[in-house]
Amino acid sequence: MTPFDPNSFLESLVRLVAAAASLSIATPGREIWPTTADEASSAAIYTVARYYPGPRQDWEAVIARSIQWKTVGPTAQQGDVGLRAQKVYESLLNSEGRPLSMKTINGFKPDGSADGTWQIKKIVFLQTPGPIGLDAKNRPEWVFNTDISLCKLS
């Protein structure tokens, strides 16, 4: 079994979404981050993709991980925060509006260097994007969660 590098997969996934949703990954003004955001280098509205412990996995060799997509922004831009969350959500759909499936994506290491390819086998959306409240800085948060099955192709 090839060891799974969760950090590289998350970096690859974030870059996929950034490209599909036209979100900047350049600093300053970065609009989507893996794991945690550097506030000082972020745009006013930004998204963070991060792992959380998912459901049990039965006898199955295909890797599955649960990833939360959280978008935050200024209270005055609550509507735009929702639109951004929706944009991120739609970037994980195919052209007919179904969750990505059997999708080959470019691989990247956390430092941004190229790292082969991954395959997204299946995405299950546990929710559609919605507001869950305010973060520690009283900014509105929009969240949705995904279960993603994947493998490293090369």
Place this chain on the structure above:
Amino acid sequence: MAYDPTKSRITNYDVTWNAADLGGVDEVKPNLALVFTLIKIGSAGIMMLDKRFEAMGDDAAVSVIVREVTLARIRTLHPWDNGSGAVDLVPAVGTGLYQYAQALTCHPRDKGGVTDEDLLLYKTVPISSFQLPRDGKGPDLWEVIFQVFPDQSKLNSGINAYGELKGA
């Protein structure tokens, strides 16, 4: 042999019948059971020495759950329909179905433009009529059954008359 996750697949089919795209479909279930003659000889008792292929079963069929139900698609899937006015749910009594038989292709979506795993059945006829349940709660799910026939033009040549996976 070790399990190889890169070869694990999750996909569905695009279905085409008589060159008509059936649109979004859910489960596609081929039932292509084969019928054999059992080869036995008296001196071996009940022991089965061989099986001789004879045909696909009389109930060989492909079930397709059609989601996008439009009048045009309903007409397509009632091939005895004359194309205008009321749609006849059934052909005239005594009508042989083979005259309506056309090719059915099931294309795995994850293959994109590559057709090497396309399931092609040479001669099929939709025989389920308009059995579409509706309850006001769920989406339209119309199960269309395609009866599989042998291509009668191939019978005399002694070759496979039913269909193929296209291959590379």
